[in-house]
C-alpha cells in the first residue's frame with residue numbers, strides 16, 4: 142500500500158526567517174509505519190518547495206498513492222484542507238487523512254467545512270496511524286473506524302468522534318525515520334548548516350491559559366536520553382545535520398534525564414559537530430545555574446525563554462508569580478555561560494497600550510538578551526483564554542492565527558498601531574544591537590552566530606517577509622494608514638463546533654467543581670504552591686484542566 146505524506150504549503154513571516162525546517166511529524170509517523178511493515182512511504186514538502194496546487198497535482202498523479210495524509214496547525218488549516226481536496230480530486234479512491242493540533246481539537250469545524258476529508262487523527266499519531274493503515278490495507282476501515290480510538294469522521298451528516306486514544310505510553314518505542322527528507326533543503330540560516338527537530342520530551346506540566354500545547358500532549362513524558370542521542374548521532378552521520386532544536390515544550394523539567402542527555406552528547410564528542418537550542422522556563426535556568434557550564438559543553442548554544450516573560454506583562458489574565466528579577470538573572474546567567482539567550486514577549490491582548498509595549502522594550506533592553514521577540518497574542522480557539530475572551534475575539538480567519546498578525550484589537554489602539562509599535566521595538570532593539578553589541582562581542586562562534594541571526598533578520602526585513610509586512614502593506618510608521626491585514630471576515634465558527642464547546646464547557650465546569658479539594662495540594666515542579674483552578678491561575682496563567690475526553 143502506497144502512502145504519501147504532504148507538508149502543506151503555508152508560510153508566515155516568523156520562525157521561517159531562520160531557514161527551512163524539516164517536518165518532524167513525517168519522521169515520527171514514518172518511523173512507526175515502517176516498524177509496522179509499511180515501507181512504501183513518500184513525502185512531499187509542499188511548504189519548503191513552495192509548490193503550487195498545479196505542481197502538487199502533477200506529483201500526486203505520478204505517485205498514485207492509496208492514502209494521502211497531511212498535517213495542520215491552526216494557521217495552516219485551510220491550506221491543509223485544500224491539499225486534501227486536491228488529493229481527492231486527483232485520486233478519488235485514495236483515503237485522505239488529516240492530523241495535527243488544529244484538527245485534533247477543531248475536528249467539528251474542519252469536517253463541517255471540508256467534508257472531503259475521510260479521517261481525522263486526533264492527538265499523537267504514531268500508534269493510531271498504524272491501526273488505521275492496517276485497517277485500510279485489510280479493507281476493513283469502513284467497519285472499523287468507529288472502533289479505533291482517536292478518530293473523527295463524517296458518517297453521512299453525522300460527525301463521529303471515537304473516544305480519545307491514550308497518549309504514547311511506550312515513549313521509548315518511538316523510532317523516527319528521518320530518511321524520507323531531502324536534507325539539502327533544510328538549512329539554518331544563522332549558521333549555514335543543516336537543521337533537524339528531534340523530539341525528546343512530550344507535554345508540559347504547566348497549563349498556561351494562552352497555550353494549547355499542554356492540552357495536546359496531555360501527560361509529560363521524556364524519552365530515554367541515550368536513544369535520543371542515538372537519533373542525533375544518526376542525523377549528524379547520515380544527514381550531515383549541524384544544528385538542532387528540540388521540538389519540546391519543556392525539555393529541562395526532568396533534570397536527571399536532561400543531564401544524562403548532555404553527558405551522553407559529550408561522551409560521544411558530538412558537540413564538536415552539532416550545536417543545538419531549546420525553549421525553556423526561567424525557573425529551570427535558576428534551578429540549574431550550576432549546570433549551565435555542562436549544558437554549554439554539551440553544545441547547547443541557544444535558549445529561548447518564553448512564558449515567564451509573558452507572565453510579567455501587565456496582562457491581568459496571567460498570574461504574576463514569577464519575578465522580573467528572576468528573568469533578568471536567568472538571562473545574565475545564560476550569557477555568562479556563553480549561551481545565546483532569546484526573550485519572548487507576548488503582546489497584543491485587548492488590554493495592551495502603547496505604554497505597556499514601551500515597557501516591554503525597556504524590559505528587553507534592561508535584561509539584555511541577545512535576541513528579543515514580540516509575538517502577537519494568538520487566541521488558539523481551544524485554549525481557556527479564548528473561551529474567556531468571548532466576544533472580544535472578532536476574527537475567525539485562522540490563516541492569520543500565526544503570532545505575527547494582530548488578531549485582537551486592543552481597546553487603546555487599532556491593529557495597525559499595534560503592529561507599528563511592535564516594529565518600533567524591533568527596530569530599536571536590533572539597530573542598537575547591530576551597532577553596539579553584535580560586532581564587538583567575543584570572537585569566533587559567538588560573533589558568527591549573532592551576525593548570522595542579524596543577517597537572517599535583515600534578509601527578511603529587506604524582502605518584507607518579516608511579520609508578513611509586505612503582504613500587509615506596512616512600510617514604516619508613515620504607512621500605518623494603508624495597512625490592511627486582509628482578514629476574511631466571512632469565516633465563522635461552525636455551528637457543530639460551537640455546540641460542542643458548549644457541552645465541553647459544561648463538562649469541564651462539573652469536573653472542576655469535583656476537583657477543587659484535591660487541587661489545593663498541587664505544587665509546581667519548583668515547589669511553589671498554587672491556588673485551586675476555581676479560585677485562581679497557575680504560575681504561567683492557566684488552570685488545571687486537561688483535554689476533555691468524550692465518554693466511552
Ligand code: B12
Nearest residue numbers: 151155156162164165166210212214215240241262265266
Ligand atoms: C518546530 C516548530 C516549527 C518549525 C516548523 C517545522 C516544520 N516544518 O514542521 C518552524 C520553526 C518553521 C515553525 C514555524 C511556525 N510555527 Co511552529 N512549532 C514548532 C514546534 C516547536 C515543534 C513542532 C514539532 O515538530 N513537534 C513534534 C511533532 C512530532 O509533533 P506534531 O507536529 O504535533 O505531530 C504529532 C501529532 O500532531 C500528530 N500529527 C501531526 N500531523 C499529522 C498528520 C497525520 C496524517 C497524522 C495521522 C498525525 C499527525 O502526530 C505527530 C506525532 O505524534 C511547535 C511546538 C511543539 N513543541 O510542538 C511549534 C508550533 C507547532 N508552531 C506554531 C506556530 C504558530 C508556528 C508559525 C505560524 C509561527 C510563525 N509565524 O513563524 C509558523 C508556521 C510554519 C508552518 N507553515 O508550519 C504553534 C502552532 C499552534 C497552533 N495551535 O496551531 C506551535 C504549537 C507553537 C506554540 N507555542 O503554540 N514551527
Ligand code: SF4
Nearest residue numbers: 345347349352390448
Ligand atoms: S509552560 Fe505554559 S506556554 Fe510553555 S508549553 Fe507549558 S503550558 Fe505552554
